[in-house]
Amino acid sequence: MSEPLFLRACRGETTERTPLWLMRQAGRYLPEYRAVRAGVSFLELCKSPKLAAEVTLQPIRRFGFDAAILFSDLLVPLEAMGLAVEFTDEGPRLPDPVRTPHDVGRLSRFDPAARTGFVLETIAALTRELGDTPLIGFAGAPFTVATYAIEGKTGKSFVDTKRLFYERPDDARRLLNVIAEATRDYLLAQIHAGARAVQLFDSWVGVLSAEDFETFALSPTAALVAALRATGVPVIYFGNGASGILDRVARVGADVYGVDWRLPIDEARARLGGARAVQGNLDPAVLLGPLPEIERRARDVVRRGGKRGHIFNLGHGITPDVPVEAVSALVAAVRSA
């Protein structure tokens, strides 16, 4: 019995066809997701194992993607670390963000079973339902999670984060390290519950200079990746906006590098030093265009990705306004490429 296609590609193997899944595939572009979401708040959905498992499964049923990704949110472990989190129509809000050295001390490692049991239950339920389709667990990368802790919301120019880095670099490192350690515990628990791969989303790493990436983000991220890889489960690192510094990104030591849409995936792979496995990288906005254009560009990504260690994905999460037919056309194009 060989491993599923997705996992083999994660390990850098050559696959007979290119496996595919889409970031945010369980999401608002799906009418069946909107139906579930109509009855509950976003946070209720994240915290209900039954409903979170249901929306995780929806895109697998409809499109037969080669991997499922846990439905959850980047801020779930941050709340478990001790910071209050609210979800508003304008996005997440942390009413009491990290501003002083004392604030850093408010964050701590946590017991995943005690504080995020609903996530582990969701994973256990999914493991029973998914059959051969691997489930990807996930969390934010330390830098990205830290921006929420510091900015108190989705950052814009990230000046509060950078001010902390420059004014109190030791506190910044302490914050990043405690986030990395808590995230390690959290993802190890996800793996123990049944996740067969894990992805770290570094959604905001693209705002950092190469120097700041190396000084602050790299070391806690690399330590986290190493601890996760020790389980034998593949680790995917997705750094959004990092196409300029892929040579540095490669030093986080992941099995798979998720790359955004800005650079053709063959060039991105070369800049990563010939990464064993890459994931990406169609611009999600292409899914708003005509079907022939979607198909042409999808085939181009498949061709550039090659047959060895390539997982087809978008270069960022799918957006709510994408027509379902566009996704069907994409899936067919990737499968037949």
Next chain:
Amino acid sequence: MSEPLFLRACRGETTERTPLWLMRQAGRYLPEYRAVRAGVSFLELCKSPKLAAEVTLQPIRRFGFDAAILFSDLLVPLEAMGLAVEFTDEGPRLPDPVRTPHDVGRLSRFDPAARTGFVLETIAALTRELGDTPLIGFAGAPFTVATYAIEGKTGKSFVDTKRLFYERPDDARRLLNVIAEATRDYLLAQIHAGARAVQLFDSWVGVLSAEDFETFALSPTAALVAALRATGVPVIYFGNGASGILDRVARVGADVYGVDWRLPIDEARARLGGARAVQGNLDPAVLLGPLPEIERRARDVVRRGGKRGHIFNLGHGITPDVPVEAVSALVAAVRSA
């Protein structure tokens, strides 16, 4: 009599010290700017030659920067092309954006003297006042201006722009071309009025894939740059977020490439194919940090920029919350580096 330091650096010459100016140096971080702005709206300030000249001069008087940059806004020529523009507390709003093929036809070239006489008067007044300090004229690059025309505001995921590109590529090219032609006329008039260099701001080019940059943005931008360079006045192209595609960016054919803060400037220059002149690239957020850190990082940029064809600048506009003392420390560090 040799040319001013800034212009010699623009031409790729070796200079005895590194010239410097800062993007958005005439801005809200200066108390004397806030004093002027307290009495008038942003648009009134842009359209008053007396006040626009005054705020342009303020940072020259205070810091003795090696170049002044016209105080104006990217949307001034777009309004002159025929689109209504409003400035709100939430940023610019275009109540009637470009959505249909018919809408593209609503934009046209314009007579800069008739429609933007206030800009040319500002430049003429500045030319009299500035003495040896060169004045930089500016406009948005065609792609960035097009995003405002299409999105009707500062874009976020730029899906309307990309949808137009994919669904109606010929209309998109027609729009980009008319913007490029109008911008050419507008900047030629700025040069005629006294601007001694011009900068094109491609603030949003970083949202494009390499393919979309090559398919849509490159050709109208390169044509615009070539027409401006024919005057003998140096052309600076600043592409924000473009560190991943600098090899493509180099094909716009500018004299000077402004680079953001994401990549060390020596590496950026190498990726530009060894550009004759570069401008940048300290992260503006560094100016929120302690003075020794500002000085250390500024000296590093000067060292990496080298003595040949380097203009010191930030990697993006200075932000309103920067202390004036931080700018003084920066200027002293660059001058003494």
